[in-house]
Amino acid sequence: MTRKPLTLTGSALAVLRALVERGPSTRPQLGQDLGLSRPTMSAAMAELMEAGLVEPIGSVQGGMGRRAVEYRVATHAGHVIAVDAGSTHIRLRLSTLDRRLLHASLHPLPNSQYSLTPQISSVVADAVAEALEKTEVDWGPLLAMVIAIPTRVVGPEGDTAATDQEVIFTNFTPPPQVDCTLVNNVNCAAVAEYHYGAARGHQTFAFLQVGVKIGLGLMLNGQILPGVNGAAGEIGHITFPFAPGLTPVPGEAERYIGTEAFMARVRADWPKGSGRPPADTYELLARAGEGDAAALRHVEGHAAEIGAVIAICVSVIDPGLVVLGGGYGASPLLRPKVEEVVRHLAFPAEITTSTLAAEATVLGAERLAVDRAVSVLLGLPA
Structure with missing residues (x-):
């Protein structure tokens, strides 16, 4: 299942990114944080609801004794897979676009791997296959996958043979029509510490x-x-x-x-x-x-x-x-x-x-996967 790229107004895109970043929020909270007027906020939320990107999840107590409806990114809007292909364990997270965890797994390697090896590739293949089997229809399409690997990474125009990054694909093939990105594992951990950690x-x-x-x-x-x-x-x-x-x-x-x-x-x-x-x-x-x-x-x-x-x-x-x-x-x-x-x-x-300890790398990979998924969803440059 894939989507055609959506076109959103600037205000709707800002609201979507805010919900991706902060999780469930009310319209007054979002309007205040983003500097959007009540009519603009209402129009943006209606636009996102019509596109199937957000959903109401109940109401919370607001100021002056009033209750406000709380919204979040819709579960069926899509999901991502993040993999930490580490030297001792393979960690995987499958989550929504606002990082709600839908499935997680931990797979120890038989022995420590000093470099990226076909053995790591095999365990990644098993972990991803297990995640795909557990995926439910109402989770929407798989929009992006980021794999954190213990080696430097270059783009297609670089010397990929010199980095050994392609070894990850020795025994693993990404799901078809899915944006699969390789990122250095330590860079992923730094991203997680920046957004959620120390x-x-x-x-x-x-x-x-x-x-x-x-x-x-x-x-x-x-x-x-x-x-x-x-x-x-x-x-x-x-x-x-x-x-x-x-x-x-x-x-x-x-x-x-x-x-x-x-x-x-x-x-x-x-x-x-x-x-x-x-x-x-x-x-x-x-x-x-x-x-x-x-x-x-x-x-x-x-x-x-x-x-x-x-x-x-x-x-x-x-x-x-x-x-x-x-x-x-x-x-x-x-x-x-x-x-x-x-x-x-x-x-x-x-x-x-x-x-964040041992979870830092996979959380950073998840964050990058969500960023890429939103770009895929909206047809924006990655």
């Missing part, structure tokens, strides 16, 4: 993800900076190691800071009198949180290394705010040492921790 109210900030891999999302004046080669924020490729007698290796900073190499160092350096080494970062952080001296030493040491990486970002970008995220990076145990190191090595920058 960076709300900040037009410029950096988001550093630390997990199996590391990556940086850069929001400048409210816009994600992708870079000419889709490589803006690929901080794992900074020159490393950089010292006399050492030859820098591409991607070595990411491998060194990433949790697999970090945990290998932890196991190799674990004191003999401190029991068995932690099995993974989750256990390491738990033991550090309980005051285990050996665990705390390793967590603080790694936080100092992460702080040094962030200091490079702050020295070059001067973002003012850095949000720490990712499966490991979002731990509040890292923040004090990271702040100390950044303050010592670079310029002033607020360091904070993600409030």
Whole structure:
């Protein structure tokens, strides 16, 4: 099921975008926020109702004891699918255009994937197939899909072979006639933090993800900076190691800071009198949180290394705010040492921790999918 592009007046489009952004609202609320008169607001709402884009959902108590009808984006107006094709899990959200969740799933990968692999593609295919099977007719058409992938992404005119982004399609084929977009996973997480998380109210900030891999999302004046080669924020490729007698290796900073190499160092350096080494970062952080001296030493040491990486970002970008995220990076145990190191090595920058945790990437992908869906619905440029 597909729609022909709709043509809306400017006021109706503004109301639709407001409902997409904020969820259920009354006409007086929307009129006040958008600066629309009562007649204009009434005409815009009637236009959207006739187009099948909004629906009333009841009434709420307003001022002066009056009740006002509350409206939302119609469920049957369409839906989107967002996928986080991560290194350890595949997360999927199927939602309405105002981000009401209709279906969600979590699919663990058999083992950690350092790069985008056919195995990730297979699990994405299974997750999307499951979502399509659960889709109900009254959810309307699938208008857009965004897949967040752990690699840089370029457009059709770029060198897609060099990015490995097409690996996602090894075992997965998007549904026909659906706008399917690939976006770097860290950029998606930055979008979510900007709209819903720790960076709300900040037009410029950096988001550093630390997990199996590391990556940086850069929001400048409210816009994600992708870079000419889709490589803006690929901080794992900074020159490393950089010292006399050492030859820098591409991607070595990411491998060194990433949790697999970090945990290998932890196991190799674990004191003999401190029991068995932690099995993974989750256990390491738990033991550090309980005051285990050996665990705390390793967590603080790694936080100092992460702080040094962030200091490079702050020295070059001067973002003012850095949000720490990712499966490991979002731990509040890292923040004090990271702040100390950044303050010592670079310029002033607020360091904070993600409030969205593991959901950041899929929520950002959902947000981008909704933006694309509205453009598809109205025949606007993406």
